[in-house]
Amino acid sequence: MIVIIGGSFAGVQAALEIRKRKPYKDIVIYEKKDHLGYVPNGINVFLKRQIDRLEDAIRFNEKDLKDNYIDVHLNTECTAINSWDKTVMIKEDGQEKIVSYDKLIIAIGSTQPQYLIEKEKKFVYQTKELNDARRTVEKLQDAESVAILGGGIIGIELAASLHVYNPKLKIIVLEKFDNLLEMAVDNEITERIIEKLNQKEIKFLTAIDFERVEETEEKIKIVTNQGEFETDMLIKAPNLEPNHQFLAQSIDLDIDGTGIVSPQFQASEDIYVLGDMLRLELLPIEERLYMSLVNNAVRSAIVAANHIAAKKELVFQSTKTNVFTICELTVARSGAQQRDERFSRYPIDKFSGVYHVYLEDNRRVPVYLIMFVYPHSKEVIGLQAIAEANISHLANLFSLVVRGKLRAEELAVHDFFFHADYPSDVMHCLNNIAADYLSK
Ligand SMILES: Cc1cc2nc3c(=O)[nH]c(=O)nc-3n(C[C@H](O)[C@H](O)[C@H](O)COP(=O)(O)OP(=O)(O)OC[C@H]3O[C@@H](n4cnc5c(N)ncnc54)[C@H](O)[C@@H]3O)c2cc1C
CATH class of the missing domain: 3.30.390.30 (FAD/NAD-linked reductase, C-terminal dimerisation domain)
Incomplete structure (x- = not known):
């Protein structure tokens, strides 16, 4: 039995790839949400009116997997991994059960970090997951001003999409680094992007240090080292971080919460870790970096699937494309x-x-x-x-x-x-x- 935890890009790709080579192997995916593989960029595509509904950004459907004899359990969460007896704890329909595995694939991806400002606040929004994107879009119906926390690709792309959605929306991007897109592109590219943001009157501030946020009935006040900003909503768009919360006892984790793995992404003989749970080698500089990308997630899945199903040792190095x-x-x-x-x-x-x-x-x-x-x-x-x-x-x-x-x-x-x-x-x-x- 191959048990896959997480039914997004890495988990689904691994299941399909193993199925190609092992027609009779039992494969099961446990996914805690009610759908598989929502594209986190979906909100931008929706705001730019390239799709009619956020749900159109869901990439996989349960039926395609079931047609491939892959068992899929949605709304089902893995709560613990017991590597010593090769079992996982699964919570489904309010009941906990123990499931045994021959090989376990951990593909639980990444989250938008909770630190500084919790998602639970009334006027704090985020966008990676479908439900979060739905809540954000609902609030956008009557919002006149938005602050975006994070001036990396996620934040800047969102700011631009919000402008297309509602050109009258007052948008400010707050970035902790000295430059927008600091980790993503060269300054000469950033300069051209800034010119465009200025043309569209999308504001931004860099070198921002947050002190706190305060909510009133109507607004959120963001208190920073560069003054206070009052807006209708604050959308979090920081860099992602690996979803490592319940893994510490079952696999070795690096200081940043990514799995420590072999070149075939094995954390141990029978456990593989994929996708946004990994730091990968950036090919030209041969340095392992955290690069959360769908392209990386699916290719890590191909490597692991080949190792599990065909004992082939493929090696993936990212070009961060x-x-x-x-x-x-x-x-x-x-x-x-x-x-x-x-x-x-x-x-x-x-x-x-x-x-x-x-x-x-x-x-x-x-x-x-x-x-x-x-x-x-x-x-x-x-x-x-x-x-x-x-x-x-x-x-x-x-x-x-x-x-x-x-x-x-x-x-x-x-x-x-x-x-x-x-x-x-x-x-x-x-x-x-x-x-x-x-x-x-
Ligand atoms: C706004 C935004 C835009 C992006 N745009 C792009 C882009 O244009 N191109 C690109 O390449 N990348 C993009 N990315 C990055 C990309 O989304 C991730 O790299 C990709 O989703 C990683 O896939 P994954 O399968 O590793 O993990 P995830 O997509 O994070 O999926 C992990 C899955 O595991 C499930 N899960 C977690 N814990 C459990 C549990 N305990 N039990 C059961 N299930 C669990 C989750 O519900 C989730 O479905 C973007 C990210 C964001 C936030």
Whole structure:
């Protein structure tokens, strides 16, 4: 019996992958919510009116899994893991029961941290889970002002989506670091995003220290080192943290609450830990970092499933590839950046400029492109781009360059197609930036 705790991206992917290789193995998923795999970004997609209901952001349905003979128990919580006798405590319909496992997969993901301001407060909202997003959207119907706690990708993307939803909404983003998007992108990208936020009159403050929040009948007052802010609602958008609360006695945890695991994500012979419960190696700098991404979650599941079902030792290293949208801007990024120098064995060079890319619809648009390179080997270890167009396709290309450890000399002459009938330049923007870097 393979028991999977958590029915989101990592848990479901692991179940499906094991099923492909083990048609007769008993597989059961226990998920504490009443659905599987809600996309936490769903609120943004909803606010931008790309879906009609938040529920449309649910990615998996129970039936698809049951059709694959995967047993799914919703509204069912795992409350304890007893690794010594290979059992878990499961709470279902108000009853506790003991379930035995041969292999246990812990895919319980991440949460938005409760510290500083508890979710239970009347005017404090968050968005990762469907119920939280529903509550947030309901309040937005009559809100005139919103403060967002956290100026990383989650907070800034939310601010931009809120502006699309209601351009009259007064929005302020409060960030503890000195820069917005400090961990996510290079300053040159952030500057362009700030320009856009200013155009849209989305306000932000950095280097914020919270002191406390006070609620009245109507409003919430946020008291900080930079003054007091009164708004209709405060939406928490901090970085996620692993959901480690009940695990400490059953597996070894790192200081940040992530599982300590083997390259195949084994915490012990029979227990695997996946997804947002892990710190993963960022490929180019070979440093293990906490990078909560769906892409990482599903790939950790493939590795574990191959190990469990086929004894194959696949190795996953993340390139931290992602795309996000701020109003009309799209950012695509992959790999390391200069800020990662503190984790890197070598210094990191940066080279940037305006280049052009063709889009599917034949438009040729300017893109601000940044390339990060190890100067001693000229290996391209990261790429970032921002444009007033959908350049999301670049992210996967960037990821392949980083994964392939291409050197600038190789990238400058790398073979990309040209055909007059299709959107293409004779020289690709990646050829151009690498060639310019070499001739600088
Ligand atoms: C606002 C927001 C936007 C995001 N946007 C993106 C994006 O655009 N792209 C991207 O790649 N990533 C994005 N992420 C990150 C992404 O959502 C996570 O990396 C991903 O959800 C991790 O998947 P997971 O399966 O590891 O864990 P989770 O999705 O966190 O799922 C864990 C599951 O385990 C269940 N569970 C927890 N404890 C128990 C228990 N004791 N018993 C039973 N079940 C339990 C939970 O209910 C949950 O369903 C975003 C995150 C947020 C908050």
